[in-house]
Amino acid sequence: MGAHAILSASASHRWLKCLPSARWEQQFPDKTSAYAEEGTRAHALAEKTLKTFRNGGSPEVVSDDAEMKEAIQSYVDTVVEKYTEARQASPDARLLIEQHLDFSKWVPQGFGTGDCLIISDKILEVCDLKYGKGVEVSAQGNSQMRLYALGAIEAQEMFWGFDKVRMTIIQPRIGNVSSEEMSVEDLKTWGREAHKKALLAFEGKGEPVAGDHCRFCRCRTVCRTYADYMTAPLKEAFKMPQELQPDEISEIVLKAKKIKNWLEDIETYALVQAMDGKKLPGLKLVAGRSVRKIINPDLAAGKLLEAGYKPEEIYKPQSLQTMTELKKLCGAKKLESLLEGNMETTKRSPALVPESDKRPELSINRTEEIKSVFEKGE
Numbered sequence: 001m002g003a004h005a006i007l008s009a010s011a012s013h014r015w016l017k018c019l020p021s022a023r024w025e026q027q028f029p030d031k032t033s034a035y036a037e038e039g040t041r042a043h044a045l046a047e048k049t050l051k052t053f054r055n056g057g058s059p060e061v062v063s064d065d066a067e068m069k070e071a072i073q074s075y076v077d078t079v080v081e082k083y084t085e086a087r088q089a090s091p092d093a094r095l096l097i098e099q100h101l102d103f104s105k106w107v108p109q110g111f112g113t114g115d116c117l118i119i120s121d122k123i124l125e126v127c128d129l130k131y132g133k134g135v136e137v138s139a140q141g142n143s144q145m146r147l148y149a150l151g152a153i154e155a156q157e158m159f160w161g162f163d164k165v166r167m168t169i170i171q172p173r174i175g176n177v178s179s180e181e182m183s184v185e186d187l188k189t190w191g192r193e194a195h196k197k198a199l200l201a202f203e204g205k206g207e208p209v210a211g212d213h214c215r216f217c218r219c220r221t222v223c224r225t226y227a228d229y230m231t232a233p234l235k236e237a238f239k240m241p242q243e244l245q246p247d248e249i250s251e252i253v254l255k256a257k258k259i260k261n262w263l264e265d266i267e268t269y270a271l272v273q274a275m276d277g278k279k280l281p282g283l284k285l286v287a288g289r290s291v292r293k294i295i296n297p298d299l300a301a302g303k304l305l306e307a308g309y310k311p312e313e314i315y316k317p318q319s320l321q322t323m324t325e326l327k328k329l330c331g332a333k334k335l336e337s338l339l340e341g342n343m344e345t346t347k348r349s350p351a352l353v354p355e356s357d358k359r360p361e362l363s364i365n366r367t368e369e370i371k372s373v374f375e376k377g378e
């Protein structure tokens, strides 16, 4: 997305629920994270490989970054497979890469970039590469994908006879391929509802509405609606003179992680404000604790050995890199095959998660069983 889109497709899940959020967000800087930069490199690599393939070259990804190479290869293979299938069903099917998609008919000034479009007279497919692996992204009801698809329909429907559209998210690092299929008519009906909301959101009208969509809203550290939403279960809990009831405890546990994230975000925001010279009542900025550090470790080691200390006393034992670093180095598949038989999955202590979580529920009925699970770490 361009930096100046007020109603961006990637934030549409938020402004479609909280209409004024898009305008409010304009007041806060948009920070680029290291993850976003990594995603940009991954997209560039995918684009280059798919263009080479489309021009008759090899669809093999070339990169020094083993993990990225493996992930993008998986994305490219999926796209190539989809395109090959489309050609079998409809020989004139086309593959478009990094297409500018204008959906301003539905959302004021709305535009974006479609990573890959596969078009035939039967169906239009919009594919989106998600390089992140922190959160599994579903294509079901995904407003970003629907807006991209509306832009693609707008540009292509006069040349083709398709009446269906498929929106596919490919998240290769966690093996997620998620699709939603709709008729063009149904998608346009959804688009008309989104259009009404987009007009209000563009004007900054409507009431703020808090929910899960607030997690990455740039206003979240100062938004009173979000603060009320976050603190509601705690306020209720503190009003209770007697023991908390199970449903109240559940409500707090379900929100605990979000509340912790929100508190950390506010602490960071307050620190940045103070470092900008803004005084916050009851708080002051002080120097962090100082840590003494060796400037030249080789020189220090020489002096310690000269003084009679043994190498095993002054050096840490060598240890393997973490799994994350080793995956980056070798790629996940190669690492699996290199270390075959030498890896195990250790189970962690039981965790309390929302009922919507995909993992099956543990059937533990007796206290003794629960204790043994904790003790063995099963």
Ligand code: SF4
Pocket (backbone or CB within 6 Å): 014, 018, 020, 021, 024, 208, 209, 210, 211, 213, 214, 217, 218, 219, 220, 223, 224, 225, 226
């Ligand atoms: S934090 Fe939530 S409620 Fe507040 S403006 Fe953002 S999306 Fe709306």
